[in-house]
Amino acid sequence: MSGQTLTLPSPAKLNLMLHILGRRDDGYHELQTLFQFLDYGDELTFAVRDDGVIKLHTEFEGVPHDSNLIVKAAKKLQEQSGCKLGIDIWIDKILPMGGGIGGGSSNAATTLLGLNHLWQLGWDHDRLAALGLTLGADVPVFVRGHAAFAEGVGEKLTPEYPEEPWYVVLVPQVSVSTAEIFSDPLLTRNTPPIKVRPVPKGNSRNDCLPVVARRYPEVRNALNLLGKFTEAKLTGTGSCVFGGFPSKAEADKVSALLTETLTGFVAKGSNVSMLHRKLQNLL
Ligand SMILES: C[C@@](CO)(OP(=O)(O)O)[C@H](O)COP(=O)(O)OP(=O)(O)OC[C@H]1O[C@@H](n2ccc(N)nc2=O)[C@H](O)[C@@H]1O
Ligand SMILES: Nc1ncnc2c1ncn2[C@@H]1O[C@H](COP(=O)(O)OP(=O)(O)O)[C@@H](O)[C@H]1O
Structure with missing residues (x-):
């Protein structure tokens, strides 16, 4: 072996x-x-x-x-x-x-x-x-x-089983500490639980966003720029910001404009991880 x-x-x-x-x-x-x-x-x-x-x-x-x-x-x-x-x-x-x-x-x-x-x-x-x-x-x-x-x-x-759009992901050049965001006194900590599945539309908020955007101007800037083209969101406690597009061509077009000044990439959303797709092929 x-x-x-x-x-x-x-x-x-x-x-x-x-x-x-x-x-x-x-x-x-x-x-x-x-x-x-x-x-x-x-x-x-x-x-x-x-x-x-x-x-x-x-x-x-x-x-x-x-x-x-x-x-x-x-x-x-x-x-x-x-x-x-x-x-x-x-x-x-x-x-x-x-x-x-x-x-x-x-x-x-x-x-x-x-x-x-x-x-x-x-x-x-x-x-x-x-x-x-x-x-x-x-x-x-x-x-x-x-x-x-x-x-x-x-x-x-x-x-x-959410939709699987193409995403533009922007990578602000700052590392956000998860611990720091969770200890911020201004963090919203009392959102009522969602009790139905799948998650109803209109629940796409990230409660960390206001605190992260306030602390990190680079993240605020990325949200503003991507927000001109689509709903711009924060993943986890950041720093990355993303927005969905119906086709690769549209995502590529927006990415080309934004990555003149920011770092970022385009990738397809997937409900089955590419790791599991590869492991499946091995078996
Ligand atoms: C919030 C998420 C969403 O995906 O953020 P990202 O790390 O992806 O940004 C994760 O659940 C992060 O989970 P994990 O990656 O394990 O968190 P850690 O870095 O270990 O957490 C660092 C610190 O943040 C606080 N913390 C973290 C997760 C949580 N649910 N509650 C907390 O209060 C704790 O003080 C913890 O010691
Ligand atoms: N293999 C690894 N890849 C990335 N980060 C790692 C790894 N092992 C330990 N770390 C530490 O974990 C931290 C969080 O990493 P990462 O998972 O990439 O970010 P996030 O949790 O924000 O998505 C890093 O800043 C790094 O200090």
Whole structure:
């Protein structure tokens, strides 16, 4: 088995809406959010080693090896499964870090699913998602691989089927701290829960947006510019801003205009993660 390799995608996500319902005793906030994937992301390559060593070969600026969510995911899976094999990992990183498009969580989920396959552990998605939740609230949706309405801190997932438009995603050159936004006294924390599915139209608000836009002029600017063409929204706690278009041609046209001064990309929304589409083809 040593030397066996596998290359897998690690897609981004968007929060199509995000409501904050309240604060729990442990300080975490109860959310309702709608996750959808993008056909756009990083790519991870894995090669099995027989000596049990876990090694990420790609360096990340500002993230030490053992703090990387890829390494943390691999170590936890190895520990909890008792697997004696190790892994060499490389990543082609294109997703901005701290942008609210879930790159770190997605990398962790791709690692869990990739190693489950290569180490032949036979874990089901429930077990992998439960392990994933200990790494971050957004990991379970990437493990399950379907667009979903999420509740709690993001762990209670119900599959959803939103439209799959083309998106222009703008990437303001600032990293927003999730902790900082959730501790802002001005954050709306009392949105009434949505009780019907699918999420009724008109609920596309992100409760984090006013606080993020107030604190970060770069995000405000991106929202204003994209807002001239379509409804411009914030994903997660930002910094990324997105808007949907009915065709790639329209998204490309707007992107070409805006990326003269801002960083951004165009990607298709997808209710089935490209990671799961690739894994399906392997089986
Ligand atoms: C809000 C979301 C929506 O997708 O934001 P993004 O990270 O994608 O922007 C996520 O659920 C983020 O989840 P996760 O990525 O696990 O959050 P962390 O960075 O670990 O959270 C940092 C800090 O933010 C606060 N926090 C986070 C999530 C939450 N539901 N309530 C909170 O109060 C806590 O103080 C926590 O210690
Ligand atoms: N593999 C990884 N990819 C991205 N960020 C990582 C990774 N491992 C650890 N991190 C840390 O997690 C933070 C949040 O990353 P990321 O998931 O990209 O952003 P967000 O949660 O805003 O979508 C980063 O700023 C970085 O410090």
